[in-house]
Amino acid sequence: MRLPPFTFLEPATLAEATKMLADQGPAATTVAGGTDLYPNLKRRQSSPKTLVSLRRVDGLRGIRANGSGTTIGATTTLGEVAAAEVLPGAIRDAAGFVSSPQIRNVGTIGGNLCVDTRCDYINQNEEWRRAVDFCLKDRGEICWVAPRSSHCWAVSSTDIAPVAIALEAEIRLASVGGERVIPAEALYRDDGIEWLTRAPDEILTEIVVPGGNGMRATYRKVRRRGTIDFPILGVAVAVDVDGGGECTSARIVLGAIASAPVRASEAEEFLAGKRLSDEVIEETARLAGKAARPQDNTDLNSRYRKRMVPVEVGRALRSLA
Amino acid sequence: MTATAPRGVVGRPWRKVDALGSATGRAVYADDMYLPGMLIGKQLHSIHAHALIRGIDTSQAEALDGVHAVLTGADLPVAYGIFPVSQDEHALAVERVRYVGEPVVAVAAVDEETAERALALVEVVYEPLPEVTTYEAALAEDGPRIHGEGTGANIHRSNAFEFGDVAEGFSVADHVREDVLFYSGNNHAAMEQHAAVAEMGSDGRLTLWTSTQVPHYVHRTLEKVLEMPAGHIRVIAPAVGGGFGGKTDPFSHEITASKLAMVTGRPVKITLTREEVFYAHRGRHPVLMWVRTGFTADGRITAMHFRSLLDGGAYGSYGAATTLYTGALQTTTYRIPAYRFEGVRVFTNKPPCGPKRGHGTPQPRFALEVHLDKAADDLGIDPVELRLRNAVEPFSETVNHLRITSSGLRECIEEVTRASGFAEQRGKLPRGRGLGFAIGAYMSGAGLPIYWNDMPQSEVQLKVDRGGGVTVYSMAADVGQGSTSVLAAIVAEVLGLEAADLSLVTADTDLTPIDLGSYSSRVTFMAGNAALEAATKLRAMVFDAVAAHLEVPADSLVAAERRVGVDGDPERSVPWSEAVRLAAAAFGPLTASGAYTPPDLAGPYKGSGVGPSPAYSYSACVAAVACDPETGVVAVEKVWMAHDVGRSINPLLVEGQIEGSVHMALGEVFSEEQAFRGGMHIGPSLLDYKIPSILEMPPVESILIETVDPEGPFGAKEAGQGPLLPVLPAIANAIHDALGIRVDELPITPWKVLQAVRDLERGGDGRVGPAGLPDVPFREPLRVELPQQWQEVAAP
Numbered sequence A: 001m002r003l004p005p006f007t008f009l010e011p012a013t014l015a016e017a018t019k020m021l022a023d024q025g026p027a028a029t030t031v032a033g034g035t036d037l038y039p040n041l042k043r044r045q046s047s048p049k050t051l052v053s054l055r056r057v058d059g060l061r062g063i064r065a066n067g068s069g070t071t072i073g074a075t076t077t078l079g080e081v082a083a084a085e086v087l088p089g090a091i092r093d094a095a096g097f098v099s100s101p102q103i104r105n106v107g108t109i110g111g112n113l114c115v116d117t118r119c120d121y122i123n124q125n126e127e128w129r130r131a132v133d134f135c136l137k138d139r140g141e142i143c144w145v146a147p148r149s150s151h152c153w154a155v156s157s158t159d160i161a162p163v164a165i166a167l168e169a170e171i172r173l174a175s176v177g178g179e180r181v182i183p184a185e186a187l188y189r190d191d192g193i194e195w196l197t198r199a200p201d202e203i204l205t206e207i208v209v210p211g212g213n214g215m216r217a218t219y220r221k222v223r224r225r226g227t228i229d230f231p232i233l234g235v236a237v238a239v240d241v242d243g244g245g246e247c248t249s250a251r252i253v254l255g256a257i258a259s260a261p262v263r264a265s266e267a268e269e270f271l272a273g274k275r276l277s278d279e280v281i282e283e284t285a286r287l288a289g290k291a292a293r294p295q296d297n298t299d300l301n302s303r304y305r306k307r308m309v310p311v312e313v314g315r316a317l318r319s320l321a
Numbered sequence B: 001m002t003a004t005a006p007r008g009v010v011g012r013p014w015r016k017v018d019a020l021g022s023a024t025g026r027a028v029y030a031d032d033m034y035l036p037g038m039l040i041g042k043q044l045h046s047i048h049a050h051a052l053i054r055g056i057d058t059s060q061a062e063a064l065d066g067v068h069a070v071l072t073g074a075d076l077p078v079a080y081g082i083f084p085v086s087q088d089e090h091a092l093a094v095e096r097v098r099y100v101g102e103p104v105v106a107v108a109a110v111d112e113e114t115a116e117r118a119l120a121l122v123e124v125v126y127e128p129l130p131e132v133t134t135y136e137a138a139l140a141e142d143g144p145r146i147h148g149e150g151t152g153a154n155i156h157r158s159n160a161f162e163f164g165d166v167a168e169g170f171s172v173a174d175h176v177r178e179d180v181l182f183y184s185g186n187n188h189a190a191m192e193q194h195a196a197v198a199e200m201g202s203d204g205r206l207t208l209w210t211s212t213q214v215p216h217y218v219h220r221t222l223e224k225v226l227e228m229p230a231g232h233i234r235v236i237a238p239a240v241g242g243g244f245g246g247k248t249d250p251f252s253h254e255i256t257a258s259k260l261a262m263v264t265g266r267p268v269k270i271t272l273t274r275e276e277v278f279y280a281h282r283g284r285h286p287v288l289m290w291v292r293t294g295f296t297a298d299g300r301i302t303a304m305h306f307r308s309l310l311d312g313g314a315y316g317s318y319g320a321a322t323t324l325y326t327g328a329l330q331t332t333t334y335r336i337p338a339y340r341f342e343g344v345r346v347f348t349n350k351p352p353c354g355p356k357r358g359h360g361t362p363q364p365r366f367a368l369e370v371h372l373d374k375a376a377d378d379l380g381i382d383p384v385e386l387r388l389r390n391a392v393e394p395f396s397e398t399v400n401h402l403r404i405t406s407s408g409l410r411e412c413i414e415e416v417t418r419a420s421g422f423a424e425q426r427g428k429l430p431r432g433r434g435l436g437f438a439i440g441a442y443m444s445g446a447g448l449p450i451y452w453n454d455m456p457q458s459e460v461q462l463k464v465d466r467g468g469g470v471t472v473y474s475m476a477a478d479v480g481q482g483s484t485s486v487l488a489a490i491v492a493e494v495l496g497l498e499a500a501d502l503s504l505v506t507a508d509t510d511l512t513p514i515d516l517g518s519y520s521s522r523v524t525f526m527a528g529n530a531a532l533e534a535a536t537k538l539r540a541m542v543f544d545a546v547a548a549h550l551e552v553p554a555d556s557l558v559a560a561e562r563r564v565g566v567d568g569d570p571e572r573s574v575p576w577s578e579a580v581r582l583a584a585a586a587f588g589p590l591t592a593s594g595a596y597t598p599p600d601l602a603g604p605y606k607g608s609g610v611g612p613s614p615a616y617s618y619s620a621c622v623a624a625v626a627c628d629p630e631t632g633v634v635a636v637e638k639v640w641m642a643h644d645v646g647r648s649i650n651p652l653l654v655e656g657q658i659e660g661s662v663h664m665a666l667g668e669v670f671s672e673e674q675a676f677r678g679g680m681h682i683g684p685s686l687l688d689y690k691i692p693s694i695l696e697m698p699p700v701e702s703i704l705i706e707t708v709d710p711e712g713p714f715g716a717k718e719a720g721q722g723p724l725l726p727v728l729p730a731i732a733n734a735i736h737d738a739l740g741i742r743v744d745e746l747p748i749t750p751w752k753v754l755q756a757v758r759d760l761e762r763g764g765d766g767r768v769g770p771a772g773l774p775d776v777p778f779r780e781p782l783r784v785e786l787p788q789q790w791q792e793v794a795a796p
């Protein structure tokens, strides 16, 4: 399979990059490591006229600790994130679980946060999709996962996003119009086609991970093989525990079961103010399971993925107790 | 053919002759080839599972700059197929398409992008037909026929035999057990995608370099389809990156690349994409199986009745043989006094199935070994003991007329259970952990060739240059398994040389003498015997000349360490290079050839051509698993495999085959599945098709058993396929030991494990699997006379 033809731009500074994006309009797409974008282009999921590469943009790569937390530049590779001792274990684990070592050497954290939503019916080559008939996400009129739906159910498949949300990280976006900082959660939209709130001319420049005193966090990933595979369920849990061992607050975020990461709010509320006893963990896990309504559009089946939510949330909480 | 005990390279572990080339990237695969002026060929595929082609408009594609030729089915009207009885394929669909992915149009253009653009300009008008994708639909009398016109059941092959009196056998049984199991289809997923480069010479001769296991069969097919004399066609297999049976058919892209080269006068390359490999397929047949066995109270088998229903996909391929293989080898491990087999293969609108490692036998072996494990439980007999009580003896004959020679089955069972601590641990591990056991047997080459003939199946020629260098010529295609290294070892052993002293010319229909190909585990045994004969003849000439020179009898001589001389007397010897000069002076051209024709092993009935082999390998396997009852995830912690290889010509290669078999079995048992929604492959890519990674791969302890087969070269038997067979049932049986559940349907996914666990918790039998076979119109069995040996047993 070959890439479609495109113009490749390599800005050296952020200002140049944002200007290129603004000038080119929606026909342009950013690319960092390309490990998500290029395979999708080979399958003709889209055919952008111009790619603006971030690889040579100065100052976007690297991890810096500051007083209140740690800042990770958008083009820092997943391999670098996984190896960075200054970062919380949960985010390092999540980065280390992404695909394979080769892809982690190239794929970036910014690209991971923006990674395209996935579905059994879209991540196929063009001839396959023509045989089935194109779907809502590209050229078509129908969602093959839920044929009566007017909405695309492609799955948010980033491993980092659930952890970023659980850790209450912030995202910095830059465009010719200036910069804005938003909570990680606000980057996502539960829509397989428009899965990011990022404007087309905005570049994600960094992610800021707060220090978090007393915060314990973990990430668990369900997939068929121990490597290569995308998550078919990701569970990020962060709890703030006070001196007395009580959870003052909790964030339980489910990845890869909807078009955006899902907060298990009922479970979070239940857990607040309680100790992580066996009974509390079990009930929290059960409540978290209610938040998940996966469709049959990834590996294994949706019932299995739903069934795994309480199991994995329970295991996550036990590892934090 | 026998030979004296090896003293040189045979039996020693050493690196394959082509290992460095593969490991350093210097090996040249078909896709690595670039010839001057070469065009790139691409194919357009059917987007319908079943449709009539109402029209093809290629005019716009032909008009595109950079396009040199466009072909459709009309350009290649001759039908072909690997089996003489199944000449049902066309290189490009003619009038009708039968599966999504079937090649319809081919173009040759200056580069891949142009070829792709050209295909996008081709217009094909289809008239869709109802698609047939399930067993039930295929068997329906009122459904559409995939081959032929009108309606009717889509039965491709139907076989039924009865050996001995099965009704009588069941009537004397103390216990009768029935099981139904399903084995899903899967692809070979060789690392190298198929690729072919064709060139038409100015002399009017066509050369095709192709990633194939069977240059000879490709050669025959090109002769037929291109309507050219075979002598004008040359087929060469360059380095091949794995086959596993996926490169044993002649393929559309080989024929279309050749035709495009003929039409354009320029070399043409076609490399399949991974998607196209899944469509070209020829992988493992999905088989639904029913088995019924009668036992005496002490566990002796009194009768067995086995039924298989194969989903063949759209074309015949090897299916005629596959159908028979699902019934042929059950008797090679167990003494079954009365045996009935019924098999039916149906056509469906899916990519054609064919042979994959173990060809038609892993499915029944899985069913049989799980079935026997359950029977052992019923009877209260240890599962190993049950196997031992029924084990086939060496040098015996099975009830279905298979001649058994050497067999290390008992040693395999003893060694593998000892090494794994099976008896001490099975049934005693904590919940979630378990051990499982199974055995298997496989052929060292099919006794009969694919098209009937009484010529040798393998020939090898040797030529010696004046410096003593020896060139070995064989058509056997090394597909990574190391067959060339095996031939090198045999020749080097006989001549007292090292493998590095040989020049190896293989898999070239112009230069090398016949070998039918790398399938059915035949090369070590058959080409090995031919090499042994050729080397022995060459050595005899050399010995005669050296004997005359040293004035000693020829039979006192040995060839070892690059010298020829009197055994045990280094003073009276000459270097090999001197020895060949003496021989050349005495005899002229120093060449020799050897051939191998298997003994006539077919039984006295039609259909007996499948199953006979000059020798069978035996294996026994124990698998240890750790299951998570909450997630349904099963990890295989260790596999022990004892394999009777007769003689390991190179232990490193035998262990490699065992480890590779375990890996492949792991994929088939848990995650690899050629799965469809209707006629659509659910994910023809290596991301969706889940081959286990290195992280899933357990340590493997290989135990090599050497029984020194009387007819194998140096006693060797096969190792490439047999070791796969017992792994799947051993794992399924281990899961039962771990959790008390039975997943009688592959692949064993976490979801199925959870369903079975839940069923058990709710008081059910903890089984997930098919309920039964649909209504299959099996034919009346052919009642076959018992072999002599068994008639005596049966007599009162």
Ligand SMILES: Cc1cc2nc3c(=O)[nH]c(=O)nc-3n(C[C@H](O)[C@H](O)[C@H](O)COP(=O)(O)OP(=O)(O)OC[C@H]3O[C@@H](n4cnc5c(N)ncnc54)[C@H](O)[C@@H]3O)c2cc1C
Pocket: A029, A030, A031, A032, A033, A034, A035, A036, A037, A038, A039, A054, A074, A075, A078, A097, A098, A099, A100, A103, A106, A107, A108, A109, A110, A111, A112, A113, A114, A115, A116, A157, A158, A159, A160, A202, A203, A204, A205, A228, A229, A230, A231, B687
């Ligand atoms: C075989 C395979 C397995 C994979 N497995 C996983 C997995 O298990 N988990 C997982 O999370 N991912 C997985 N991926 C997806 C991907 O490799 C990773 O998510 C990776 O981190 C993406 O980073 P990248 O730099 O390569 O992204 P790119 O491909 O360069 O970009 C991805 C998307 O993000 C946009 N983008 C990139 N950087 C920015 C930025 N700074 N600002 C704005 N937009 C931006 C691009 O326009 C594009 O739409 C897998 C990919 C493959 C091919």
